[in-house]
Amino acid sequence: MERSWSSLNGVWDWAKDVEGRGRRPSQVRWRTKINVPFAPETPASGVNERGFFKAAWYRRKFSSPTLQKGERLLLHFCAVDYQATVWVNGKLVATHEGGYTPFAADITDIKPRSGVYTIVVRAEDNPHDMHKPRGKQDWLAKPHGIWYDRTSGIWQPVWYEVVPATHVSALRWSCDTEQWQILLEAQAEGETNGCTLEVFLSRDGKSIASQSIALNDGKATTSIALPVPSTEEERQSMQWHPDHPTLFDATIKVRDSKGKPVDTVKSYTAMRSVQLRDTQLLLNGENCVLRMALDQGYWAQSGLTAPDDEALRRDIELAKEMGFNGVRKHQKVENPRFLYWADKLGLMVWEEMPSAYEFSQIAVQRLTRQWLEVLARDYSHPCIVAWVPFNESWGLPDLPGSVAQRDYVRGICQLTRALDPSRPTISNSGWEAAGGEIVTIHDYDGNPQTFAERYADTAEAFDKLLTEFRPAGKLLVVDGASARGKPILVDEFGGVRFAPEIEAGDDSWGYSWAQTPEELALKYKQLVSPLLANSKIAGYCWTQLTDTYQEMNGLLFMDRTPKLDLDLVRRVNEQKG
Numbered sequence: 001m002e003r004s005w006s007s008l009n010g011v012w013d014w015a016k017d018v019e020g021r022g023r024r025p026s027q028v029r030w031r032t033k034i035n036v037p038f039a040p041e042t043p044a045s046g047v048n049e050r051g052f053f054k055a056a057w058y059r060r061k062f063s064s065p066t067l068q069k070g071e072r073l074l075l076h077f078c079a080v081d082y083q084a085t086v087w088v089n090g091k092l093v094a095t096h097e098g099g100y101t102p103f104a105a106d107i108t109d110i111k112p113r114s115g116v117y118t119i120v121v122r123a124e125d126n127p128h129d130m131h132k133p134r135g136k137q138d139w140l141a142k143p144h145g146i147w148y149d150r151t152s153g154i155w156q157p158v159w160y161e162v163v164p165a166t167h168v169s170a171l172r173w174s175c176d177t178e179q180w181q182i183l184l185e186a187q188a189e190g191e192t193n194g195c196t197l198e199v200f201l202s203r204d205g206k207s208i209a210s211q212s213i214a215l216n217d218g219k220a221t222t223s224i225a226l227p228v229p230s231t232e233e234e235r236q237s238m239q240w241h242p243d244h245p246t247l248f249d250a251t252i253k254v255r256d257s258k259g260k261p262v263d264t265v266k267s268y269t270a271m272r273s274v275q276l277r278d279t280q281l282l283l284n285g286e287n288c289v290l291r292m293a294l295d296q297g298y299w300a301q302s303g304l305t306a307p308d309d310e311a312l313r314r315d316i317e318l319a320k321e322m323g324f325n326g327v328r329k330h331q332k333v334e335n336p337r338f339l340y341w342a343d344k345l346g347l348m349v350w351e352e353m354p355s356a357y358e359f360s361q362i363a364v365q366r367l368t369r370q371w372l373e374v375l376a377r378d379y380s381h382p383c384i385v386a387w388v389p390f391n392e393s394w395g396l397p398d399l400p401g402s403v404a405q406r407d408y409v410r411g412i413c414q415l416t417r418a419l420d421p422s423r424p425t426i427s428n429s430g431w432e433a434a435g436g437e438i439v440t441i442h443d444y445d446g447n448p449q450t451f452a453e454r455y456a457d458t459a460e461a462f463d464k465l466l467t468e469f470r471p472a473g474k475l476l477v478v479d480g481a482s483a484r485g486k487p488i489l490v491d492e493f494g495g496v497r498f499a500p501e502i503e504a505g506d507d508s509w510g511y512s513w514a515q516t517p518e519e520l521a522l523k524y525k526q527l528v529s530p531l532l533a534n535s536k537i538a539g540y541c542w543t544q545l546t547d548t549y550q551e552m553n554g555l556l557f558m559d560r561t562p563k564l565d566l567d568l569v570r571r572v573n574e575q576k577g
Contacts, residue, residue: 002264003167004065008119008158012036013059014047020054025087025120028057036060037305039081039155044302052128052141056153058121062160064112070165072108072190075119078156078335082125082132088117097366099125099133099151100333100354101373123153131363133370135331135354136296136548144507148549151304156335164263166190168197168252173269173380174422177239177284182209182224182269186252192218194257199224201248201269208248215254226271239284240270240382242325245346247382270343270382274423276437279487281424281538283348283385289532290348290539291573293319293555294492295327296548297334300558304332311560312338316347318556319545322566323573328429328491328541331355331391333374342383350386350491350541351378352429355394363395364408371412375419386423387416392430392442393474399432400478410435429491431474438538439483442471442492446512448526455490457534487538490531495543496523498563499552510553511543517564524555524564525572532575 014034022028038045040056067073077084081099085092089112094105107117127150128139138147170187186197197220201209213222229235240246247268254263275282282288295315299307306312312335319327326348329338333354342349353371356363371389378384389412390396396405413427413435427436445451454465466476466483477483497510498520514520524542531540547554555569556562 003161003163005159005161006062006065008060008062008160009036010060012154013057014040015057016040016049016053017055017057018053020124020126022055022057022122025057025059025090025122028059028120030057030059034058036154037078037157038302039151039305040153041149041151042301042303042305044305044307050141050149053152054126055122055124058119058123058154060119060158061116062119064115064117065160065162067108067162072106072163072165072167074161074163075105075107076102076157076159076161077104077121077154078102078158079333080121080123080154080156081152082129082134083123085122085124087120089113090118098370098373099155101370101377102156121154125150125152127152130357131360131366133354133356133367139357143549146551148298149303155303155305164190164254166192166195166254166256167263168254168265171252171265171267171380173250173267175269175271175273176223177271177273179223180226180228180271182226182248182271184211184220184222184224184269186215186220188215188218188220188254188263190218192254195262196255197222198253198255200251200253201226202251203246203248236284236286238271240272240343240346241284242320242346242348245344245382246270247343268343269380272382274385276424276487278485279536279538281385281438281487288325288539290326290489290541291324292326292328292348292350292491292539292541293322293324294330294541294544295319296330296544296546297332297338298546298548298558300549306335306338309337313341313345314560315545316341316345318560318562318566319347320345321570322555323570326350326385326541327545328352328388330544333378336377339378339381339383343381347383348385349381349383350388350426351384352388352391355391357395359395359397359402359405359408367395368412368415371416372419375416379420384423386426386438387420388426388429389413389416390428392472393428393432396428396432399428399434400475406434406479424487426491431471431476433477433481433483434479435481438487438489439477440489440491441465441469441476443490444493444495444511444543446496446523446527448523451493451527452530455530455534455537457536462534462536488536489539489541490537491539491541492543493531493540494524494527495553496520497553499547508550508552510551520555521564521568524569528572529575 040047096103172185328350424437430442495511
């Protein structure tokens, strides 16, 4: 049985509640229209509301689809910032906290009125709450420094789906490259007694493996052996890699006790391993030097929401054109479509949790709960090669001196590893590492000479880096830990501002300046080359891929127009040290 779905993006009614006092849909006075899924703070939304408000309301009607006997109607929200309450035809159907992860409601039992459903959403998002994961959303009236306009309410797609009475509700893919098999954990809802789950894997339209397993209390766990490659070259080509992002298409069918197919879904998976060996990161068993760009994922007209699917794909294509093999998604949990294109086109991703800016019990609880949802949502993407729960001790004001803060960071790292031992965790990007398998450095020294001296490939320079260097005046690691024996990455550096259209004295900035495209290219080469030449450095992440509002230190302008010859960047990134 094939599923059907329909987008609910488009024009909704909208109303702001400055003090956030409204609690019932009947209290709302609808005066404005908004273009979902764009946040009201953006021009693309049609609202362009930059002032402070604690809550906003949304309303949309849609015609009821025809449901066959036993079918269920599910309403999906991909992301609503920050606390969402949803009513359908006046009945409460869902609540959710967290601005970056999806939730859904089964609205089958709510009867349409004259064939129509009316959705009302209340999105509460206190702009001054520093105890919630908020990433780069500013708390001041005017964006300042490295913080930008807020993103409140619905900012990712809304859609509904018609599913069979018995249906697949979750898939979790992994692999075992030693045993050469694909692993699947599946969850099904509805009446599953006597049901079986069938899995069919194919590549380029050709069947390569299949498996059938009984559903037990709606769950199925299975391993699927793949044909063993006859040569090492064939083995490598069968594994996912930025140079050859091999994916296996998957068809999953549920059959009832009589063998009748009742649900069919499509998915994909891959063979790919990420391991650490001494100071190296290994991809599929081979040393992989990470050549990444910092990617904040903002667009001038639409903020955190990409204008369309093509914009997400184009960012990945541009990164690859410049010779990057990965990106660090910074202070944002990106739309899953970005991860789909990264899987398909071949781009490694470091996934990072947006930060809170205060340390408290509620901040710990909120981030932990939402981080678990992030891990569950994105675990199966082969493009993700590392998890980054914290950045630059944001929300951890006394990490070296506070046992509670250090326990918090280490605990999140250990929890992440318990749920996903297949990927490394960076405990705290930039400095003050507490746990985690990789140590990272943020270094915006724009002097090529001192930068080259600091990262010279000598034992003396490396020892000084690990024992004496203080990025931003901070310890590299805390709690008496050592950075030795772990991969070291410079995962923020550069930040060279080049903005020829902007007059001097405005609020645009960078960590250092270039006056011409040629000077920008030269600085890129001067700062990247020492890292590539250093056998003790496992990789780097240049700041940044695109300009982001007043932070004009991208290799691309905010409209994705290149600032310099992209081939020059590629040649630097692809040099062999």
